[in-house]
Amino acid sequence: MADLANPEIARRFPDLHPAFAHQEAAVEANRCLYCFDAPCTVACPTHIDVPRFIRKLASENFRGSALTILDANLLGASCSRVCPVEVLCEGACVMHRYNRAPIEIGRLQRFALDVFHASGDTELPSLPSGARQLRVACVGSGPASLSCAGELARRGHKVTVFEARPLAGGLNTYGVAEYKLNAEAALREVEFIQSLGVEIRCNEEIDSARFTQFAAEYDAVFLGLGLGKMEQLGIPGEDLHGVVDALRFIAEYKTGERLSAPGRVVVVGAGNTAVDAASAARRLGANDVSMLYRRTVAEMSAFEFEYEHAKHEGVEFRWLAKPLRIAGQAGRVTGLECVRVDTGDEFTIPCEMVIPAIGQSRGRALLESAQGSLKIFAGGDLTNGGREVVDAVADGKRAALAIHAQFGETHA
Amino acid sequence: MPDLSVNFAGIKSPNPFWLASGPPANCGEQVMRAFDAGWGGAVWKTLGEPIINVCSRYSSVDLNGQRMMGLNNIELISDRPLAVNLREIAEVKRRYPKHAVIASLMVESKRESWQEIVKQSEDAGADGLELNFGCPHGMSERGMGSAVGQVPEYTQMITEWVREIARTPVLVKLTPNISDIRVAARAARRGGAHGVSAINTINSITGIDLDTLRPRPDVGGLSSHGGYCGPAVKPIALNMVQQIGADADARQPVSGIGGVSSWRDAAEFILLGCGTVQVCTAAMHYGFRIVEDLADGLDNWMREKGFATLEDFRGLSLPKVVEWKNLDLNFKVVARIHEDKCIGCDLCYTACRDGAHQCIHLDRGKRPDASRITTTPIPKLDGPMADNRVTPLHRIPRVDEAECVGCNLCALVCPVENCITMDRVENGLAFQSWEQRNI
Numbered sequence: 001m002a003d004l005a006n007p008e009i010a011r012r013f014p015d016l017h018p019a020f021a022h023q024e025a026a027v028e029a030n031r032c033l034y035c036f037d038a039p040c041t042v043a044c045p046t047h048i049d050v051p052r053f054i055r056k057l058a059s060e061n062f063r064g065s066a067l068t069i070l071d072a073n074l075l076g077a078s079c080s081r082v083c084p085v086e087v088l089c090e091g092a093c094v095m096h097r098y099n100r101a102p103i104e105i106g107r108l109q110r111f112a113l114d115v116f117h118a119s120g121d122t123e124l125p126s127l128p129s130g131a132r133q134l135r136v137a138c139v140g141s142g143p144a145s146l147s148c149a150g151e152l153a154r155r156g157h158k159v160t161v162f163e164a165r166p167l168a169g170g171l172n173t174y175g176v177a178e179y180k181l182n183a184e185a186a187l188r189e190v191e192f193i194q195s196l197g198v199e200i201r202c203n204e205e206i207d208s209a210r211f212t213q214f215a216a217e218y219d220a221v222f223l224g225l226g227l228g229k230m231e232q233l234g235i236p237g238e239d240l241h242g243v244v245d246a247l248r249f250i251a252e253y254k255t256g257e258r259l260s261a262p263g264r265v266v267v268v269g270a271g272n273t274a275v276d277a278a279s280a281a282r283r284l285g286a287n288d289v290s291m292l293y294r295r296t297v298a299e300m301s302a303f304e305f306e307y308e309h310a311k312h313e314g315v316e317f318r319w320l321a322k323p324l325r326i327a328g329q330a331g332r333v334t335g336l337e338c339v340r341v342d343t344g345d346e347f348t349i350p351c352e353m354v355i356p357a358i359g360q361s362r363g364r365a366l367l368e369s370a371q372g373s374l375k376i377f378a379g380g381d382l383t384n385g386g387r388e389v390v391d392a393v394a395d396g397k398r399a400a401l402a403i404h405a406q407f408g409e410t411h412a
Numbered sequence: 413m414p415d416l417s418v419n420f421a422g423i424k425s426p427n428p429f430w431l432a433s434g435p436p437a438n439c440g441e442q443v444m445r446a447f448d449a450g451w452g453g454a455v456w457k458t459l460g461e462p463i464i465n466v467c468s469r470y471s472s473v474d475l476n477g478q479r480m481m482g483l484n485n486i487e488l489i490s491d492r493p494l495a496v497n498l499r500e501i502a503e504v505k506r507r508y509p510k511h512a513v514i515a516s517l518m519v520e521s522k523r524e525s526w527q528e529i530v531k532q533s534e535d536a537g538a539d540g541l542e543l544n545f546g547c548p549h550g551m552s553e554r555g556m557g558s559a560v561g562q563v564p565e566y567t568q569m570i571t572e573w574v575r576e577i578a579r580t581p582v583l584v585k586l587t588p589n590i591s592d593i594r595v596a597a598r599a600a601r602r603g604g605a606h607g608v609s610a611i612n613t614i615n616s617i618t619g620i621d622l623d624t625l626r627p628r629p630d631v632g633g634l635s636s637h638g639g640y641c642g643p644a645v646k647p648i649a650l651n652m653v654q655q656i657g658a659d660a661d662a663r664q665p666v667s668g669i670g671g672v673s674s675w676r677d678a679a680e681f682i683l684l685g686c687g688t689v690q691v692c693t694a695a696m697h698y699g700f701r702i703v704e705d706l707a708d709g710l711d712n713w714m715r716e717k718g719f720a721t722l723e724d725f726r727g728l729s730l731p732k733v734v735e736w737k738n739l740d741l742n743f744k745v746v747a748r749i750h751e752d753k754c755i756g757c758d759l760c761y762t763a764c765r766d767g768a769h770q771c772i773h774l775d776r777g778k779r780p781d782a783s784r785i786t787t788t789p790i791p792k793l794d795g796p797m798a799d800n801r802v803t804p805l806h807r808i809p810r811v812d813e814a815e816c817v818g819c820n821l822c823a824l825v826c827p828v829e830n831c832i833t834m835d836r837v838e839n840g841l842a843f844q845s846w847e848q849r850n851i
């Protein structure tokens with residue numbers, strides 16, 4: 001864990017939304033109107049009781065505030081940093097109709113959970129356990145599985161999480177932009193879930209063969225596999241040195257394996273992942289970073305605020321253009337040959353790196369190989385097609401409650 | 413430009429804004445700077461026998477991140493030698509002949525002691541005297557301050573002693589730590605006072621440190637009850653001022669004190685009959701410079717209202733405070749929610765439902781289906797988002813006007829100005845008070 005906190009990366013990716021100091025948090029918390037049936041709570045996929053936790057912050061009931069958050073969402077700490085609050089809680093804040101800035105819910109939530117973790121007392125109050133202790137396997141250790149596992153463990157069930165990669169946390173650890181959530185903070189949350197009694201086994205990929213054995217070992221399985229591999233561009237030159245898909249590129253810098261980017265980088269695609277890769281390339285030292293998209297700004301799938309952020313980072317956008325071929329010399333990328341989809345004009349962008357970011361495939365293999373009497377649940381990116389961390393957390397919790405209700409409670 | 417000058421109970425000053433007796437009027441250097449900043453007068457930090465102060469001395473109550481909504485102190489009277497204070501009073505008067513310098517006094521309850529200090533103060537050039545019968549802590553344990561103010565006979569007696577030799581106007585500063593301020597004010601008047609100053613500080617314990625379990629302020633692990641002042645006490649002070657002004661036997665010139673921090677507060681005290689206002693906490697919080705807005709704001713308001721002098725509006729609100737039994741039982745207002753302003757916080761709904769009369773309802777539009785799973789809206793998957801700048805109808809509450817008792821609570825909790833108004837309902841019924849009804 002410690003070796004993940006690379007000082008160079010930390011220097012290049014300072015918090016986009018810095019932590020609140022104590023007094024700042026108090027002033028912001030006191031701005032909250034404490035709406036009845038608050039729209040922010042309705043908008044949150046995990047329905048955190050926002051006015052309640054903010055009120056507790058205002059009264060300096062810090063533990064109570066954190067428990068209010070965690071009661072709804074065990075991964076409240078990462079959500080507070082990574083959530084697109086602009087389209088969720090903060091987007092729903094009534095302050096927008098008052099010509100005032102919305103309450104900074106995300107930063108307040110982060111403050112509450114930072115204080116909670118710093119307090120050293122992270123024990124959660126116990127929940128009524130089920131009539132029977134279930135054995136549950138969660139495959140994948142992303143937000144969906146962690147949420148599911150934690151909720152089940154809190155209710156007295158025995159949960160084992162299997163993760164193919166060396167570190168747990170899924171995209172929280174390997175994917176989310178470092179200036180939102182660093183791997184260290186992601187792993188702190190993983191440890192918190194472990195402290196609830198969850199066993200996590202890393203470096204254990206579950207294949208169909210192993211999966212079939214689960215029926216004998218577990219009462220239920222939750223699949224939180226996320227999405228599959230990144231889609232390839234399907235053009236010549238993709239095997240050149242210097243072609244790195246966005247997820248690999250991001251994971252490498254987040255784990256400290258990659259500390260720099262070459263001078264000129266082209267990112268293909270215009271989703272949130274593409275934006276993250278492009279911004280990261282800038283921060284890793286690339287002077288020219290452009291994003292290539294075959295449609296126009298209106299169709300880009302990244303959130304508006306992510307697009308603004310990328311422009312702020314100095315990323316250039318090339319609309320209505322698609323890649324034809326990656327040019328190279330001596331096995332290395334030298335440029336990207338493109339064509340304007342409207343005019344048909346061809347042009348080349350000289351560069352040393354090409355980052356494809358045109359989406360991930362759906363990795364449903366395991367899901368489809370499910371068989372026998374085993375009860376299978378699934379959630380997160382795997383089932384919702386790729387939304388956000390908070391959606392995965394909500395899915396995981398719903399699955400846990402369903403598992404608990406179906407087997408834990410009713411079977412005497 | 414309106415004229416702010418006053419002649420209060422025979423004490424003249426260029427404006428009605430006086431520093432109250434306390435830390436801001438502790439020494440000549442401060443008082444002169446205050447006069448330079450625009451204060452019309454100063455009541456010197458109470459003079460008397462030598463005392464020793466403790467440390468620490470102040471504590472406060474904050475409200476929602478706002479500091480010092482109420483201030484508490486366990487400080488005694490001046491801890492400087494009397495001779496030094498008198499010398500500085502003389503110096504200030506020499507340099508600022510037009511400003512009012514009032515000597516606040518407190519000595520043991522002996523005729524000679526009082527008469528001696530009155531003489532010394534007047535010899536130093538004080539324009540008036542304020543007898544401090546109000547300090548609620550420390551001095552009261554020694555039979556002074558509020559120990560005098562709480563016994564009408566003592567108040568009258570000492571005032572009489574002072575009047576026997578005083579050449580300048582005599583004010584009596586009243587303590588609010590009694591059940592009926594009128595009794596104290598009547599005693600002062602019987603004793604020959606030219607006016608009263610009200611109020612001094614209110615007995616208080618501001619709070620307890622929840623780590624150490626020590627009450628504040630902390631004096632080596634112990635504390636003592638102190639005197640409360642600042643914005644929090646203004647309503648109590650206004651009430652007491654009104655009571656004095658409305659009582660035939662208590663009525664006399666009043667210098668209003670308690671929570672004055674802006675020109676609005678000053679205007680309110682004057683509307684209830686005060687001839688001057690005194691300020692302590694606000695000057696301690698923000699410095700002497702606040703007087704600029706006191707004067708400027710009052711000026712502008714008087715201009716707008718067409719008042720040329722303070723006498724034009726002094727006491728105008730006094731007759732508007734009557735006994736409850738004289739209020740019109742047939743006067744009716746109801747709450748109206750102006751939906752163009754409503755931001756949908758629904759605080760009025762929950763306040764009315766839990767804290768009032770259950771006449772505000774959320775039934776104007778279809779509420780979103782609670783069983784629907786909420787997800788992050790992704791433009792690619794879900795299309796454009798709804799515009800959150802428009803309040804959805806289901807969040808705009810409805811007032812059942814037939815049931816509304818017109819209590820004001822919803823309008824008080826609403827964070828948006830003028831979104832909920834209390835509108836007059838003409839019911840055609842003639843004025844009828846409880847008294848008339850029960851004849």
Ligand SMILES: Cc1cc2nc3c(=O)[nH]c(=O)nc-3n(C[C@H](O)[C@H](O)[C@H](O)COP(=O)(O)OP(=O)(O)OC[C@H]3O[C@@H](n4cnc5c(N)ncnc54)[C@H](O)[C@@H]3O)c2cc1C
Nearest residue numbers: 140142143144164170171206225226380381387388389392
């Ligand atoms: C680059 C990028 C940036 C993002 N930024 C944000 C953001 O800022 N905010 C936000 O809210 N969301 C963001 N997201 C989306 C968010 O990360 C996902 O929605 C969320 O992580 C989904 O959680 P999950 O648990 O379903 O899957 P994942 O987080 O993908 O976790 C799945 C895990 O399962 C493991 N696994 C898969 N198959 C197996 C197997 N057979 N055996 C064992 N383990 C297996 C994987 O190794 C992985 O660790 C981002 C996504 C990406 C790609």
Ligand SMILES: Cc1cc2nc3c(=O)[nH]c(=O)nc-3n(C[C@H](O)[C@H](O)[C@H](O)COP(=O)(O)O)c2cc1C
Nearest residue numbers: 432433434458485611612641642670671691692693
């Ligand atoms: C620290 C402190 C010391 C005070 N000392 C005196 C005093 O010596 N004599 C006195 O008559 N009043 C004293 N007061 C009371 C003030 O004169 C005034 O009556 C009271 O503070 C209410 O006014 P405010 O709300 O503007 O502060 C003191 C108040 C404070 C806060």
